[in-house]
Amino acid sequence: MSQDKVTIFDTTLRDGEQSAGIGLTTQEKLEIARQLERLGVDVIEAGFAASSPGDLEAVQKIAAEIRKPIITSLARCYIPDVDAAWEGVKGAEKPRIHVFISSSDNHITNLLRKNPEEVMDTSVASVERAKSYCDDVEFSPMDATRTDPEYLFKMLEAVIDAGATTVNIADTVGYTIPSEFAQRIEDIKQNVPNIDKAVISVHCHNDLGLSVSNSLAAVRAGVRQVEGCINGLGERAGNAALEEIIMAIETRDDLFNVTTNIDTTQIYRTSRLVSDITGFPVQPNKAIVGANAFRHASGIHQDGVIKDKSTYEIIDPRSVGWPSNSLVLGKLSGRAGLRSRLEELGYQLEQEELNEVFDAFKNLADRKREVTDQDLESLMSSRRRIADVPTIYELEHVQVSTGDHEVPTATVKLIDPDGQTIVDAATGTGPVDAVYQAINRLIGVDNKLTEFRVDAVTEGIDALGDVTIRIERDGDAFVGRGSDTDIIVASAKAYMNALNRAMAMQGPQ
Numbered sequence: 001m002s003q004d005k006v007t008i009f010d011t012t013l014r015d016g017e018q019s020a021g022i023g024l025t026t027q028e029k030l031e032i033a034r035q036l037e038r039l040g041v042d043v044i045e046a047g048f049a050a051s052s053p054g055d056l057e058a059v060q061k062i063a064a065e066i067r068k069p070i071i072t073s074l075a076r077c078y079i080p081d082v083d084a085a086w087e088g089v090k091g092a093e094k095p096r097i098h099v100f101i102s103s104s105d106n107h108i109t110n111l112l113r114k115n116p117e118e119v120m121d122t123s124v125a126s127v128e129r130a131k132s133y134c135d136d137v138e139f140s141p142m143d144a145t146r147t148d149p150e151y152l153f154k155m156l157e158a159v160i161d162a163g164a165t166t167v168n169i170a171d172t173v174g175y176t177i178p179s180e181f182a183q184r185i186e187d188i189k190q191n192v193p194n195i196d197k198a199v200i201s202v203h204c205h206n207d208l209g210l211s212v213s214n215s216l217a218a219v220r221a222g223v224r225q226v227e228g229c230i231n232g233l234g235e236r237a238g239n240a241a242l243e244e245i246i247m248a249i250e251t252r253d254d255l256f257n258v259t260t261n262i263d264t265t266q267i268y269r270t271s272r273l274v275s276d277i278t279g280f281p282v283q284p285n286k287a288i289v290g291a292n293a294f295r296h297a298s299g300i301h302q303d304g305v306i307k308d309k310s311t312y313e314i315i316d317p318r319s320v321g322w323p324s325n326s327l328v329l330g331k332l333s334g335r336a337g338l339r340s341r342l343e344e345l346g347y348q349l350e351q352e353e354l355n356e357v358f359d360a361f362k363n364l365a366d367r368k369r370e371v372t373d374q375d376l377e378s379l380m381s382s383r384r385r386i387a388d389v390p391t392i393y394e395l396e397h398v399q400v401s402t403g404d405h406e407v408p409t410a411t412v413k414l415i416d417p418d419g420q421t422i423v424d425a426a427t428g429t430g431p432v433d434a435v436y437q438a439i440n441r442l443i444g445v446d447n448k449l450t451e452f453r454v455d456a457v458t459e460g461i462d463a464l465g466d467v468t469i470r471i472e473r474d475g476d477a478f479v480g481r482g483s484d485t486d487i488i489v490a491s492a493k494a495y496m497n498a499l500n501r502a503m504a505m506q507g508p509q
């Protein structure tokens, strides 16, 4: 018997980007979109075109470049929004317009301040407008799980008649539980007479920690599109984590009996990329992609896994693209060895890029002796972070003097936008503060440091240190990342990365 396919709809670039503290450049969104295409998602929600000129530009660029998945933009049920969404996606190989409006009494009264009839009419008019542009139209009743069922059935029937090809049942506030949600899907199938003309989709938030369970219960009840974000990003407690839904469907094929287009070996890489670019860490015990997801700590478990992996492992880590932590390369490895290992990890480099990576690798191998796959992943991801953010000021050199009887003092040398070397020094409460004060004296971009985090990429005293910071400037948040075996240098790189991003997005002053 052939299996049904579940459409995987990724909204990392829209709902995920709505997570407090995330702000992505167009380049970064494109990079994530390219990786989502490699992962094999069916739909990429590239943004909310009407929300800002930057969002519109990002949607347009993604629509122009990413050809395999459907590209969609969100739009309120408001004609200018629908028009902007079309402006965003019209260059796509497979465009979709996604319109939404609140359907619950609570939202209609307290948020929209309209009456239910007006909301119904606006929904139909917006779907009709979207349909005048493209065949593929998705409609989402927002807060559907707190909506009067009879009103929801009528609304779905009306928008399907108006041309909606997907209807997306949104658990906007993460309120439902799996049994209730599955029943609601069954009721929709029974009570919306034209439901066979549309795909039923779900969009679950994680306020009660149930978003993945609710989405899976809905799949069992017959929905054939699931929305979510990589690493469970999204408003408040986030959206359903797509990697968890995908691996549940794969692993419990016996229960779901559906397929997806996903290349699961791209899951780890996608999760890392999204975490790198957004600066949102993945908790160590996170299912599928957390650092401990495939680690066995207790003696009994280790014994079991040595005898037979199936005793405690329900997923082969390689099936989600997990890199090995064994020694792969060292000081004496050559360019060919590096190229071949990087290719095995999925990185195809042009000669010039390989030369640059080789220099960085040699530098690392000199200081660290043993270079693992995780080190290589980190090296590639820090290159990516720098490549995605225009270098307005470049860090040339940093030197600190510190100690328990000394005032921490830093000297920093930068290359300014005219190519001139500029130098200054400052003292601080600690060595990192001293470096940041010196950089502030040189660049003079007013900002507030709101987060500072150091992670070790691998174990051991010689591990690469990965620094993530978040700064706020004029109410917007900007993330910066930097890695080095010296955490002061990594901190300086992270700060420069955040400042360059802020200047690229908001201008220098």
Ligand code: KIV
Pocket (backbone or CB within 6 Å): 015, 074, 100, 140, 141, 142, 143, 168, 170, 171, 172, 173, 203, 205
């Ligand atoms: O959570 C929600 O209701 C949404 C809709 C716009 C689909 O994000």
Ligand code: ZN
Pocket (backbone or CB within 6 Å): 015, 172, 203, 205, 235, 239
């Ligand atoms: Zn949402």
